Amino acid sequence: MKHCILFLFILFSVALNAQIENEGTTEPAQDSIKKKAFVKSLGNGFFPTKYFNFDLRYLVKYNQYEGVRTGLGAETNKAFSEKYRANTYLVYGFRDRRFKYSLGGGFRVSEATNTWINLSYTDDLQETGSTKFLTDNRFFQFFEPRLLNIDLFHKHITKLISLEHEFTPKIVSETEFSISKIDPTYAYGFNLNGDVYNNFDISSAKTALQWSPFSKFESTKDGVKQTKDGFPKFTLQYTKSFKNIIKGDFNFSKLDFRSIYQIGDPPKAAHSRITVVSGISGGDTPLTHLYHAYPPNNITKETILQRFSVAGLNSFETMFFNEFFSDRFATFQFKHYLTPFNISERYKPQMVLITRYAIGDMNNPERHEGVPFGSLEKGYTESGFELNKLLFGFGLSFTYRYGAYHLPEIGDNVAFKFTFNVSL
Numbered sequence: 001m002k003h004c005i006l007f008l009f010i011l012f013s014v015a016l017n018a019q020i021e022n023e024g025t026t027e028p029a030q031d032s033i034k035k036k037a038f039v040k041s042l043g044n045g046f047f048p049t050k051y052f053n054f055d056l057r058y059l060v061k062y063n064q065y066e067g068v069r070t071g072l073g074a075e076t077n078k079a080f081s082e083k084y085r086a087n088t089y090l091v092y093g094f095r096d097r098r099f100k101y102s103l104g105g106g107f108r109v110s111e112a113t114n115t116w117i118n119l120s121y122t123d124d125l126q127e128t129g130s131t132k133f134l135t136d137n138r139f140f141q142f143f144e145p146r147l148l149n150i151d152l153f154h155k156h157i158t159k160l161i162s163l164e165h166e167f168t169p170k171i172v173s174e175t176e177f178s179i180s181k182i183d184p185t186y187a188y189g190f191n192l193n194g195d196v197y198n199n200f201d202i203s204s205a206k207t208a209l210q211w212s213p214f215s216k217f218e219s220t221k222d223g224v225k226q227t228k229d230g231f232p233k234f235t236l237q238y239t240k241s242f243k244n245i246i247k248g249d250f251n252f253s254k255l256d257f258r259s260i261y262q263i264g265d266p267p268k269a270a271h272s273r274i275t276v277v278s279g280i281s282g283g284d285t286p287l288t289h290l291y292h293a294y295p296p297n298n299i300t301k302e303t304i305l306q307r308f309s310v311a312g313l314n315s316f317e318t319m320f321f322n323e324f325f326s327d328r329f330a331t332f333q334f335k336h337y338l339t340p341f342n343i344s345e346r347y348k349p350q351m352v353l354i355t356r357y358a359i360g361d362m363n364n365p366e367r368h369e370g371v372p373f374g375s376l377e378k379g380y381t382e383s384g385f386e387l388n389k390l391l392f393g394f395g396l397s398f399t400y401r402y403g404a405y406h407l408p409e410i411g412d413n414v415a416f417k418f419t420f421n422v423s424l
Helices: 002-022 028-043 145-149
Strands: 046-048 052-055 060-063 067-076 084-093 098-110 115-127 153-168 171-184 189-192 195-197 200-211 216-220 223-228 233-241 252-264 271-283 296-298 316-320 328-337 350-361 380-391 394-402 414-420
Touching: 028 046, 060 145, 084 115, 145 296, 316 350, 316 380, 316 394, 316 414, 380 414
Parallel strands: 296 316
Antiparallel strands: 046 052, 052 067, 060 067, 067 084, 084 098, 098 115, 115 153, 153 171, 171 200, 189 195, 200 233, 216 223, 233 252, 252 271, 271 328, 328 350, 350 380, 380 394, 394 414
16 A cells, blocks of 8 residues: 555656656647647546656546545556556545555567556455456546446455457457455355355456457557447457465356447437347356346436436446346347537537347346345336437436336336536
8 A cells, every 4th residue: 555655656746747847848839739639638538747647537436335436546658668567546435434556567578469468456346246348448437427326346456467469450359367355345145055255265367359340440650540440349258267276266257248339420420329248157156246237327216306317328227226136148228329409510419319128137046145136037128318418518318117127116217317428
């Protein structure tokens, strides 16, 4: 912890000095280029300096367990080194009164294939039932609405080593081996043959492959850049956990798949986006590493207005948090973006039509003690619409739950929320 705080302080001090030294030394043309690069960095969630980029993801967040979560993150950039990199963050939760942090770094093995070996140590929280693909590009929003309502987390202390490799710009991969100490923040017991685990160790290997066959790339002086974001895209990920290897408690495996298909030409014209996600887990998998539907975003409160919050980008808005868990599932999401309403040069609201479907099931649900949940075996459906960018990036969303999991009270099937869309 002390080393992490010291490292962050050093990063900030050096970066600030570098900024001061460079003030007033650029020509007007260079200033224009730098301003564009600066705005682009902000859009990606970074505040750039000469040698370090400060990570804006960690400044301020909120969830039901930590309350306000605030901190600072940073990573080195190419001016620091093109062969080595380091990254870190330190945050504090005011409700749980606990620091969380991560220290990491990597070195490049091959420039031609953009091959890196990375190491990291992380002491933080993770949402139970969530799955992230290793090959996903960094994702940043100025405001992440789902985080406000999440309450089911587990603590983890994770040490990992990973390998990033590009077979071609269209085929990228990442493989990691990690050991984690898992401690749920809620009352949970994993009952395995009469032995109940309230916390446990996971030793696992994970590999992911992303294929973007219709995207286009070109070589520049700064490396290979994507010139066309083509569809469909495919991502496949396999996870294997090992028992009795570096104190691992369980044997299980997971296979996850995602495909994204887009029809039309955004952002000015009408277009549609289809996202299919599926996963299956076998063996002795604790609830922390199983699946919730991808993902729920409805807080458990009595009335529609009490549940009024902010809609996510790809979440099931009428599905309550922790309502369903599965060891095998599939989701289908269809979003059709109508042509923006051309009210004025700057004011162009846009309507989006939405349908989502999820199906799943679980073997041996009785193993998971302390957390009540349901099955998705009958298929879950919701549909609705968004009216985006009405005022300062805010809009409105209306979604209705119907089909096999329709609830007796009409109001419990309705989700009425804000949307938030801002791009730089």
